[in-house]
Every structure is written in structure tokens, then in C-alpha cells.
Amino acid sequence: xxxxxxxxxxxxxxxxxxxxxxxxxxxxxxxxxxxxxxxxxxxxxxxxxxxxxxxxxxxxxxxxxxxxxxxxxxxxxxxxxxxxxxxxxxxxxxxxxxxxxxxxxxxxxxxxxxxxxxxxxxxxxxxxxxxxxxxxxxxxxxxxxxxxxxxxxxxxxxxxxxxxxxxxxxxxxxxxxxxxxxxxxxxxxxxxxxxxxxxxxxxxxxxxxxxxxxxxxxxxxxxxxxxxxxxxxxxxxxxxxxxxxxxxxxxxxxxxxxxxxxxxxxxxxxxxxxxxxxxxxxxxxxxxxxxxxxxxxxxxxxxxxxxxxxxxxxxxxxxxxxxxxxxxxxxxxxxxxxx
Numbered sequence: 001x002x003x004x005x006x007x008x009x010x011x012x013x014x015x016x017x018x019x020x021x022x023x024x025x026x027x028x029x030x031x032x033x034x035x036x037x038x039x040x041x042x043x044x045x046x047x048x049x050x051x052x053x054x055x056x057x058x059x060x061x062x063x064x065x066x067x068x069x070x071x072x073x074x075x076x077x078x079x080x081x082x083x084x085x086x087x088x089x090x091x092x093x094x095x096x097x098x099x100x101x102x103x104x105x106x107x108x109x110x111x112x113x114x115x116x117x118x119x120x121x122x123x124x125x126x127x128x129x130x131x132x133x134x135x136x137x138x139x140x141x142x143x144x145x146x147x148x149x150x151x152x153x154x155x156x157x158x159x160x161x162x163x164x165x166x167x168x169x170x171x172x173x174x175x176x177x178x179x180x181x182x183x184x185x186x187x188x189x190x191x192x193x194x195x196x197x198x199x200x201x202x203x204x205x206x207x208x209x210x211x212x213x214x215x216x217x218x219x220x221x222x223x224x225x226x227x228x229x230x231x232x233x234x235x236x237x238x239x240x241x242x243x244x245x246x247x248x249x250x251x252x253x254x255x256x257x258x259x260x261x262x263x264x265x266x267x268x269x270x271x272x273x274x275x276x277x278x279x280x281x282x283x284x285x286x287x288x289x290x291x292x293x294x295x296x297x298x299x300x301x302x303x304x305x306x307x308x309x310x311x312x313x314x315x316x317x318x319x320x321x322x323x324x325x326x327x328x329x330x331x332x333x334x335x336x337x338x339x
Contacts, residue, residue: 008170098148106156271312
């Protein structure tokens with residue numbers, strides 16, 4: 001059974017057309033759910049009794065819940081329990097420009113990136129749209145403040161849950177919904193090429209981030225199995241196509257792994273790979289975990305890598321570290337619960 005918050009306004013419009021109701025009722029549903037926060041359709045006073053009862057009987061109204069929270073100065077990490085007792089997590093980060101939430105899109109992940117805590121516990125299932133929406137709503141309710149930006153970069157590969165994630169984006173972007181601007185929504189993918197091509201043909205102005213993490217094909221295949229399916233060269237061609245089609249700059253995420261992908265040669269290979277593309281590189285200090293052998297690159301090596309890219313004409317930043325005093329690596333809080 002679909003949940004009330006599984007449907008974007010477009011989907012509600014289709015639903016009302018299918019039952020012979022006016023299309024504008026879709027906007028009213030969105031207002032009841034996200035403005036008035038009324039989740040009982042029987043209380044929607046501007047609907048006919050039979051319509052209220054039909055919706056009430058055919059849509060789920062269940063909720064997820066926060067079961068644990070860890071925090072430090074600028075970060076709060078939330079563990080959510082789902083209706084089937086599975087767990088996912090989200091991270092709230094306070095920036096100079098506002099509050100950002102990193103949400104999960106799956107329970108576990110099948111991409112098996114060797115440095116990633118999220119993929120250590122395999123995919124159990126996709127999150128439904130409402131479960132992703134609730135990650136945001138529960139955090140806003142907890143902090144009594146509005147979220148200004150969202151990154152779909154938590155547990156799971158968003159493009160492996162494509163349909164639900166697209167509905168989620170439509171809902172949080174809707175000005176009658178959670179009203180987060182498209183330019184403040186970022187989707188991160190390890191590179192599922194057919195879905196990137198689908199995404200670029202949608203009328204969405206969201207940001208795309210590519211989890212690259214390697215400067216050559218051999219290394220990427222070693223640490224990211226997805227590269228054996230969609231090679232680095234294929235991904236770069238798709239990136240060119242995406243940028244040309246959308247005229248949008250793409251973020252390249254590059255986690256800095258000590259003595260794995262962080263030497264001078266790697267930096268030079270990355271310059272060659274990205275030269276002339278409308279991208280910027282975000283160097284990410286690695287969040288170490290007790291379950292995985294990789295270590296964070298020392299600060300001086302990260303700075304040297306940064307300087308090499310800069311001198312090579314690549315736009316580059318170093319991501320600010322959040323959550324150093326808590327279970328910082330994505331998936332760590334869930335791993336503790338599962339254990």
C-alpha cells in the first residue's frame with residue numbers, strides 16, 4: 001500500500017484524474033501534509049466525504065522514528081527505525097549558509113566500495129519515498145528549524161532506487177511541500193550510467209555529484225566494483241554528455257585514502273582526466289572506521305594534492321570535516337545497531 005507521502009504533486013494529480021476529481025486537489029493534499037501537517041485524510045475539510053474515506057482506506061499513514069542521536073558542535077547524527085525494524089541514518093550539518101541534511105536512500109548498499117562503511121552491510125531494500133521525506137521532517141521537528149539544503153549521499157546508491165528518489169526530490173522541491181530549492185539539492189552517485197542519462201532528461205535543476213575516488217581505471221576497479229560494469233572512460237563520456245545537456249557544473253567527490261589514491265601521480269592523472277570539463281573537485285578527508293583497513297591521508301599530503309590540482313587548472317575544495325567526535329563515517333551508527 002502506498003503511503004500518503006510517497007506521492008509527489010504530479011502523482012497526486014494523476015491519482016485524482018483517475019478517480020474523476022479535479023486536478024487542483026493535488027495541491028491541496030500537499031498543503032495538508034507539509035504545511036498543516038495533518039496526516040489524517042478524514043480531517044481534510046475541503047474534500048468530499050467519499051474522497052476522504054477513499055484516500056484514508058487506500059493509503060498508509062505509518063511513521064518512522066528516531067531511536068538514537070549523537071552530536072557534536074556542528075553535527076547531529078540520527079538513527080531511524082523503520083516500520084519493519086530496519087535502520088538507516090541521516091546527518092545534520094550546520095554551515096555558514098544554513099542547515100544541510102545528508103539523507104539515506106536504501107537500507108544497506110550493494111555497490112561494495114571497499115572504503116565505505118555503508119556498503120559493508122549489504123542492501124536489504126530500497127527506502128520508500130515517504131521514509132526519505134520523513135528523515136527531513138523528523139529532523140526539522142527535532143531542531144525546530146528549517147532545513148535549507150539536502151544531499152542524497154547517505155546509506156545507499158540513490159540511482160539504484162531511482163523512481164522513489166525522483167519522487168522524493170519532487171516533494172522536497174515543491175514550493176507547497178518542503179520547499180527546498182533545486183539548486184540546494186544534490187544527488188551523489190558512484191556512476192550508474194543509464195540512470196545518469198535518465199536523470200539529465202528530467203526538468204530538474206538539482207546538482208549532480210560523482211563519487212570518483214580514483215584517477216585511473218585500474219585503481220577505481222580495485223576499490224569500486226561499479227567500475228567493472230561502467231568503466232572510468234564510459235563515465236567521463238557520460239559526464240561530458242550530462243554537462244552539455246544540462247549546462248550544469250558537476251561535483252567530483254574524491255575521498256583521500258592514505259597511500260592508495262593520494263600521491264602526486266594520482267593528482268596529475270586526475271588533472272588529465274578532468275581537463276576542460278565544467279566540474280570542481282571536492283577532496284574529502286576519510287572518516288576512518290574500525291571495520292575497514294583504510295586510513296585518512298595526512299593533512300600535508302591532502303594539501304599537496306590540492307595544490308597540484310590547483311596549479312593544473314582544476315577547481316578544487318577540501319571538504320570541511322564534520323562529526324569527528326561522533327560516529328562520523330556514513331553507516332557507522334547503523335552498524336552499531338545491527339551488531
